[in-house]
Amino acid sequence: MKFIGIIPARYASSRFPGKPLADICGMTMIERVYRRASMELDEVYVATDDDRIAETVKGFGGRVVMTAATHRSGTDRCYEAYCNIGSDADVVINIQGDEPFIDPSQIAEVKRCFDDESTRIATLVRKFDPALGFEALFDANTPKVTFDDNMNALYFSRSIIPYVRNFKWQEWIDRCTFYTHVGMYAYR
Structure with a gap:
């Protein structure tokens, strides 16, 4: 089974504008999330509507896909990104862009949920x-x-x-x- 991780990231957060670009000990939050996700997934993208975030992701060698600014949720942004990427992944994992210390074992655990063919959606x-x-x-x-x-x-x-x-x-x-x-x- 093939998995893809998509990290929705927008600049215009209502509680903390620019949060994906916040510096955490010399590394942006979005880079930390991306690197942690990449420890468990071969295919990871950041989905954003903001050029600053896109340039930051490209700057650290990450993959990015631009999406519309009109999405009401990160899930909507992930779906557009998945369609734009043209991925053939069986499962899309939406990894929140404000989880800089996400443990790769958590991603592995959510992947295991899909060992059961009846699983359509999973979360931790x-x-x-x-x-x-x-x-x-x-x-x-x-x-x-x-x-x-x-x-x-x-x-x-x-x-x-x-x-x-x-x-x-x-x-x-x-x-x-x-x-x-x-x-x-x-x-x-």
């Missing part, structure tokens, strides 16, 4: 670690997810889910398991 989550401080679950920058009994995602939210009724929030951790989303989706 992690069990919330209370050592991070329960307040982290209230952080809108940390997407949360809840599942059915078969671990199929039912709902993603920037708000805390599930909400535990009739208990103070400080007691929720003892009553429920919480999961946060890892910034990656894969589609057959």
Whole structure:
């Protein structure tokens, strides 16, 4: 099975404009994401609508594809990029451009989900670690997810889910398991 990684990156982020070009110890965020993804995938592209990002990617030797500025989501941008590239990959992995420390083993794990022929879409989550401080679950920058009994995602939210009724929030951790989303989706 052939996989392609596409990293959607736009300059006009509402919370942090220019985020893909932010310097992290001498390397841009987008380069860090690209290099980490390339450790696990043979084919990786950055999909962007911004010439500054495109030139940066070309400058470090990465592959880039220009996309429309009108996309409502990174998934839409990845789909256009996949079509423009003309790839024959069986699975597209959408790797978030603001995950500079993504572990290549996480990419390998999402790839393994497609060993099951019935898998059409996959994503990764992690069990919330209370050592991070329960307040982290209230952080809108940390997407949360809840599942059915078969671990199929039912709902993603920037708000805390599930909400535990009739208990103070400080007691929720003892009553429920919480999961946060890892910034990656894969589609057959």
